[in-house]
Amino acid sequence: GAAIIAGAGCGVFSSVEDGVDKIINKDKGNNPMVKNVEKYKKLYTIYKSLYMNLKDNFQKLGNL
DSSP states (O other): OOHHHHHHTTTTSSSSHHHHHHOOOOOSSOOOGGGGHHHHHHHHHEEEEHHHHHHHHHHHHTTT
16 A cells, blocks of 8 residues: 555556556455464464554654
């Protein structure tokens, strides 16, 4: 998303919509590899914990 917005801002794409049309494949779904589903679940659990532990610090950084 950020790359598309930057591309639109510096003229690589004529608009954000143009960037999305050229980069994002809307027809293809994003299906997880079955063999990795358990790993994804474990990683997501860790991500949620990290988020909860760090969100106040990120807010403080944002307020600087």
